[in-house]
Amino acid sequence: MKQPDAILTIDGHDIRVYRQRRRSFVMKTTPLGLVLFIPTRASLKSDVMRDFLREAVQKLGDKTAPKDAPVITPPDGLKAMVGDWAARMGVAPTRISVREMLRKWGSCSSKGSISLNTALCQVPRPLAEYVVVHELVHLTVFNHGKDFKALMDRHLPDWREREKGLEAWMAGGTID
Numbered sequence: 001m002k003q004p005d006a007i008l009t010i011d012g013h014d015i016r017v018y019r020q021r022r023r024s025f026v027m028k029t030t031p032l033g034l035v036l037f038i039p040t041r042a043s044l045k046s047d048v049m050r051d052f053l054r055e056a057v058q059k060l061g062d063k064t065a066p067k068d069a070p071v072i073t074p075p076d077g078l079k080a081m082v083g084d085w086a087a088r089m090g091v092a093p094t095r096i097s098v099r100e101m102l103r104k105w106g107s108c109s110s111k112g113s114i115s116l117n118t119a120l121c122q123v124p125r126p127l128a129e130y131v132v133v134h135e136l137v138h139l140t141v142f143n144h145g146k147d148f149k150a151l152m153d154r155h156l157p158d159w160r161e162r163e164k165g166l167e168a169w170m171a172g173g174t175i176d
């Protein structure tokens with residue numbers, strides 16, 4: 001998954017920071033924990049930022065992902081999605097599991113076992129699909145380098161938009 005631009009620790013909470021073209025700061029609880037979206041050039045060290053963070057962490061720190069979101073794809077559906085894409089891509093994961101994960105949408109072990117975050121059940125399908133293809137590509141390429149991107153381009157040409165869509169979804173924005 002795309003790495004955050006920074007990770008801050010405030011009062012014991014890790015916050016993933018993404019810089020975006022936006023005017024305001026927003027902090028959300030997401031399946032990946034606390035995520036902060038800030039304007040591209042905002043300073044993380046200003047007093048205003050520090051006050052905002054303290055307050056937001058106090059308010060949100062103990063809440064987890066938005067559990068009230070409707071289920072779009074049940075766990076079995078996610079597993080089926082992995083199976084379909086694996087067949088299409090000509091790869092074969094050794095194991096597929098859907099489980100609660102704190103900080104990641106998905107992972108792929110060196111033994112070829114793929115795990116998906118149960119929170120993906122609540123994510124629009126094209127975005128869940130992005131995570132599925134991403135993890136399946138890791139069966140062939142274990143980093144996010146040139147070969148990884150080439151395979152993503154081949155299997156899911158609009159993967160960059162979907163990746164952005166996933167961030168936008170976390171920020172409560174619209175996906176287009």
Ligand SMILES: [Zn+2]
Nearest residue numbers: 001134138144
């Ligand atoms: Zn990855």
